[in-house]
């Protein structure tokens with residue numbers, strides 16, 4: 001039995017509802033407004049009243065209006081048909097929504113029309129089901145019953161989209177029947193399972209899962225020990241991300257957070273990307289929606305959208321929908337992880353999500369914490385990142401969810417609650433610096449402040465040595481601003497030039513240059529060794545101008561080498577040119593690297 005209620009108060013996007021019967025925290029209900037139904041979620045229950053956040057404008061709702069509870073938590077639809085979709089935070093497909101809205105009014109926008117909800121999975125599309133389970137098989141939640149080809153997940157070069165025993169089923173079931181190979185929609189029966197009590201359950205390709213609850217249908221959690229190849233040199237070499245790990249990119253406005261995430265979406269060695277764009281401005285999200293489909297996936301030569309799902313919200317959409325979007329994103333990611341795939345969730349920006357939390361908390365008149373964020377800000381952020389992980393499935397395969405979130409603190413000051421709470425839980429910190437982005441040194445990841453707890457691909461000691469030269473170089477650079485070049489010793493000046501060289505040829509990477517945008521780890525290792533040769537060489541110069549000339553030439557030689565395709569004779573030639581150049585200035589008998 002589902003409950004009914006009446007609105008007792010309206011406060012912005014929040015309504016207080018008096019109910020009959022019982023309701024649960026996070027249960028979904030619909031408020032009636034004329035012929036429309038506005039979706040809302042219970043955020044607090046107190047006695048016979050509950051507070052609900054409405055996922056859209058509450059204009060027109062008034063005291064006494066009725067609310068129908070559903071008895072269900074806020075849930076996502078999971079199954080074939082999600083790849084390539086652009087959803088809002090409640091998994092409404094935005095393109096279909098726009099088409100529906102256009103039927104009603106010509107000038108209806110791209111975004112949510114009030115009271116209009118569309119299913120997350122297309123209902124009419126038929127999928128070519130290949131059964132793999134047999135009658136009599138004993139199965140549990142998450143086990144594979146069959147698969148369907150979906151886009152690049154065609155069951156040939158890539159595994160097919162697995163149809164699984166619904167995650168919500170508890171205990172062991174016996175397969176009573178499996179549909180024969182053929183075409184089915186997501187709501188048609190593809191199997192019947194019998195529980196221990198003899199009760200039968202019909203399984204369809206589509207299942208629902210509450211977005212705020214982690215999916216746990218796996219055998220065990222594994223250490224995130226393997227490095228995720230992002231092909232961004234500063235990340236992979238200096239501040240690596242693990243497959244199934246977590247990282248954050250805090251940075252001021254315009255420092256390159258979004259570009260860095262898009263580069264990662266494109267080039268990281270990952271099966272599926274789920275991008276939760278909680279945009280700063282409406283225009284920014286529209287840009288993302290225009291740009292993403294045009295990005296070509298370097299692996300398939302097809303649109304990147306074929307292995308991408310975008311969950312998109314702008315700051316002009318109701319806060320509650322923004323709050324839901326990161327949960328929807330990570331739930332979709334967990335679903336694909338259960339198929340044995342590697343999934344990357346990119347949340348841009350988590351500050352908008354936290355602001356939604358703050359607004360909500362304010363309306364609930366909760367005791368505010370630092371900067372008026374709720375006291376549970378930290379635990380919510382932690383709970384979100386905890387949904388990342390690498391797991392061993394029951395069939396022995398592994399799947400993973402890696403989470404990377406940007407943080408956009410006002411004024412780029414990292415000493416604020418969202419950045420600080422995030423830093424406590426993530427495994428990697430890629431802090432973007434205003435000074436670097438102003439100098440157009442992209443990616444603007446600060447090489448001195450950033451860190452990572454994950455396994456490096458190049459020995460830690462060697463990377464640390466390079467960083468110590470960066471640090472010294474930066475100190476000398478600061479000092480030089482005061483005392484000038486003439487007040488700096490030749491020795492110090494050489495260290496400064498070494499640091500600048502490392503920055504120019506290795507840390508900086510042009511996301512918009514075809515040749516430079518992506519550097520596979522194998523190539524990074526070769527490049528790093530060459531850089532190291534120059535950094536550790538004892539170089540003898542008679543004067544500063546000579547040192548400067550040498551590094552300018554070396555830098556050019558290196559940048560020419562950067563453009564050469566890996567593993568070709570030209571690449572080898574470029575490598576030799578770099579080493580030869582270093583040898584011209586190295587002191588005889590200087591220790592080899």
Ligand code: ADP
Nearest residue numbers: 252253254255256257258259442443510511512
């Ligand atoms: P943020 O999301 O931090 O506000 P953006 O990612 O939108 O910033 O970047 C702002 C601008 O900086 C971009 O439009 C682009 O011109 C420049 N930029 C950022 N990253 C790079 C990069 N890796 N290479 C070249 N230009 C970049």
Ligand code: MG
Nearest residue numbers: 257258259280
């Ligand atoms: Mg941005």
